[in-house]
Amino acid sequence: MAMSSVQLSPPRSRSVGSLLLMGLAYLLLVLTAVSMIFPFYWMAATSLKTEARVFAFPPEWIPSPAILDNYIYIFTELPFGLYVYNSLKVSMLWTLGVVLSSSLAAYAFARIRFRGRDALFMITLAALMIPGQITMIPLYVVMTRIGWVDTQLPLIVPAYFGSAFGIFLLRQYFMTIPQELNDAAKIDGCSHFGIYWRIMLPLAKAVLATLALLAFMGSWNDLLGPIIYLYDGDLFTLPLALTRFRGQYYTQWAYMMSGATVSLVPILLVFLFTQQYFVRGVVLSGLKG
Amino acid sequence: MSTTTSAEDKRGAWSPRRRIELSRGTRLLNNEHVIGYLFVAPLILGLLVFTYGPVVAAFGLSFTKGDYISTPKWIGLDNYSALLREDLFWKSLKNTLYYVVGVVPAGMVLSLLLALAMNQKLRGIVVFRTIFFLPTITSSVAISLMWLWIYNPEFGVLNFLLKQFSIKGPAWLSSPTWAMPAVIIMAIWRGLGYNMLIYLAGLQGIPDIYYEAAEIDGAGKFAKFWHITVPLLSPTTFLLLILGMIGAFQVFEYTYVMTGGGPVYSTLTLVLHIYNNAFRNFQMGYASALAYVLFFILLGLTIIQFRLQNRWVHYE
Numbered sequence: 001m002a003m004s005s006v007q008l009s010p011p012r013s014r015s016v017g018s019l020l021l022m023g024l025a026y027l028l029l030v031l032t033a034v035s036m037i038f039p040f041y042w043m044a045a046t047s048l049k050t051e052a053r054v055f056a057f058p059p060e061w062i063p064s065p066a067i068l069d070n071y072i073y074i075f076t077e078l079p080f081g082l083y084v085y086n087s088l089k090v091s092m093l094w095t096l097g098v099v100l101s102s103s104l105a106a107y108a109f110a111r112i113r114f115r116g117r118d119a120l121f122m123i124t125l126a127a128l129m130i131p132g133q134i135t136m137i138p139l140y141v142v143m144t145r146i147g148w149v150d151t152q153l154p155l156i157v158p159a160y161f162g163s164a165f166g167i168f169l170l171r172q173y174f175m176t177i178p179q180e181l182n183d184a185a186k187i188d189g190c191s192h193f194g195i196y197w198r199i200m201l202p203l204a205k206a207v208l209a210t211l212a213l214l215a216f217m218g219s220w221n222d223l224l225g226p227i228i229y230l231y232d233g234d235l236f237t238l239p240l241a242l243t244r245f246r247g248q249y250y251t252q253w254a255y256m257m258s259g260a261t262v263s264l265v266p267i268l269l270v271f272l273f274t275q276q277y278f279v280r281g282v283v284l285s286g287l288k289g
Numbered sequence: 290m291s292t293t294t295s296a297e298d299k300r301g302a303w304s305p306r307r308r309i310e311l312s313r314g315t316r317l318l319n320n321e322h323v324i325g326y327l328f329v330a331p332l333i334l335g336l337l338v339f340t341y342g343p344v345v346a347a348f349g350l351s352f353t354k355g356d357y358i359s360t361p362k363w364i365g366l367d368n369y370s371a372l373l374r375e376d377l378f379w380k381s382l383k384n385t386l387y388y389v390v391g392v393v394p395a396g397m398v399l400s401l402l403l404a405l406a407m408n409q410k411l412r413g414i415v416v417f418r419t420i421f422f423l424p425t426i427t428s429s430v431a432i433s434l435m436w437l438w439i440y441n442p443e444f445g446v447l448n449f450l451l452k453q454f455s456i457k458g459p460a461w462l463s464s465p466t467w468a469m470p471a472v473i474i475m476a477i478w479r480g481l482g483y484n485m486l487i488y489l490a491g492l493q494g495i496p497d498i499y500y501e502a503a504e505i506d507g508a509g510k511f512a513k514f515w516h517i518t519v520p521l522l523s524p525t526t527f528l529l530l531i532l533g534m535i536g537a538f539q540v541f542e543y544t545y546v547m548t549g550g551g552p553v554y555s556t557l558t559l560v561l562h563i564y565n566n567a568f569r570n571f572q573m574g575y576a577s578a579l580a581y582v583l584f585f586i587l588l589g590l591t592i593i594q595f596r597l598q599n600r601w602v603h604y605e
Binding site: 017021022024025026028029032033035036037039040042043046054055057058059101104105107108109112113114115117120123124127130131132133134135136137138139140141142144158160161162164167191192196217220221223224227228238239242243245246251253256257260263264267268271272275279 | 321333334336343406411417418421423427435436449560564576583
């Protein structure tokens with residue numbers, strides 16, 4: 001019984017069939033990985049060519065010469081630096097809001113006993129199921145009435161009023177922190193807010209980082225919000241600015257590709273350095289059942 | 290005494306002992322309830338203003354006609370009946386269904402294959418995972434522009450590669466027949482990493498003893514896959530199906546950026562149609578009605594899926 005299961009495992013991986021399977025698996029993975037990387041490479045390569053060489057046929061696989069002129073153009077003739085700044089500003093402010101408001105509410109749901117708490121939590125979760133297309137129209141009306149259209153405010157302020165997903169994520173985590181810590185702090189005379197600020201938040205760093213990443217990514221990549229609320233070019237964020245490269249008759253591919261590459265770099269860097277949090281966060285957002 | 294379970298807490302909150310504690314000179318600011326509400330005040334406000342308020346408002350708006358300046362005029366069910374008679378609505382619905390059916394099943398099957406491959410304990414898994422995740426973290430706009438260039442009929446890489454195999458590539462995004470398939474292919478490509486990751490998590494959650502028991506019974510690789518992996522993976526499959534379906538139904542950015550709904554409305558998706566009506570034609574009443582139709586479709590499909598799950602989803 002115990003002996004037979006020990007004998008079963010190791011020798012199998014040496015069989016020809018298993019090696020073949022592993023080979024196939026590797027092949028599949030490598031082919032897919034190449035197909036994943038290639039479009040990115042091609043985008044970057046195109047951005048390093050002159051407009052003329054972009055249309056070379058057969059295509060020039062490795063740009064030579066590789067020039068940075070396109071990047072210089074979009075940062076000098078076009079206010080791409082401004083767009084990057086706008087995106088950074090909006091996304092960072094948004095992320096801050098999400099983390100703050102979600103952690104506050106999550107702490108209350110996890111550790112404070114107040115009337116209607118669980119019902120409110122259910123209502124918060126239910127909000128996750130509402131498609132954005134329903135809320136966007138009345139919200140636009142409201143924003144028009146209070147004069148927030150053509151500002152970045154609609155893209156920032158809502159974050160400070162709670163994010164259902166963030167609240168769910170953090171509450172689950174807070175509930176795993178031992179109650180004794182709370183009680184010990186209370187005995188020492190700590191208020192709820194003190195516990196929240198000095199104990200819960202520091203302990204939740206990993207989850208907070210995950211949430212921050214997801215919030216940042218969501219805001220950085222958002223197109224619909226900027227499309228409907230931003231009219232003044234000076235306020236544009238990167239996704240919106242990128243759509244402007246597409247002319248009706250003529251598209252400036254080289255500039256467009258360099259713009260797209262620029263929009264990728266920050267999020268790519270953040271991703272490479274915080275991979276594990278990213279992956280965990282995205283998986284959690286899917287596994288919220 | 291300090292570590293009570295939540296069940297005890299519920300009872301204890303209003304027990305005589307607790308009530309005495311609360312009323313014994315506890316100032317208002319130290320009242321648990323008040324503090325709790327202070328903590329969630331922003332949330333409550335947010336839920337009212339940014340979520341449930343608009344939900345109700347949109348419902349009301351769907352029975353009116355108006356732009357954003359003048360006062361809405363009540364027209365009853367006119368929006369809904371107009372919607373049912375509008376060719377573009379049905380076209381957008383058909384296109385969206387085409388998209389969903391094209392993207393979700395194929396994407397899930399491919400992701401499952403990838404997850405199975407990743408699960409083989411090969412070396413360099415982290416590298417693969419990073420690469421597969423790149424499209425997921427990239428903005429839809431950047432992805433759309435990237436592929437717009439790849440799909441270019443004369444100078445794009447795709448048609449060039451096809452030419453090497455003596456295939457004359459179609460006009461892709463300029464062709465009414467091929468535009469949607471082009472978007473579908475790109476969408477599948479983009480979703481692979483994410484779906485694969487979730488499938489991988491599901492795969493790794495299947496205990497080895499099941500496989501070992503099957504081996505003892507003489508099961509081959511395929512039998513093991515079909516009778517153990519697939520059934521035990523069905524909760525994950527169900528999750529991905531629901532998420533994928535809901536997400537795919539709301540496709541907007543790809544079609545907005547790449548084709549604007551054309552050519553000849555072949556890529557006009559439901560959300561794009563809603564957007565056009567809301568922010569190009571300024572018909573907020575009609576657009577709200579469209580949005581609610583989308584909502585009910587999604588709700589109905591989700592309910593159907595949940596009912597059907599008893600037939601094929603195995604929970605342990």
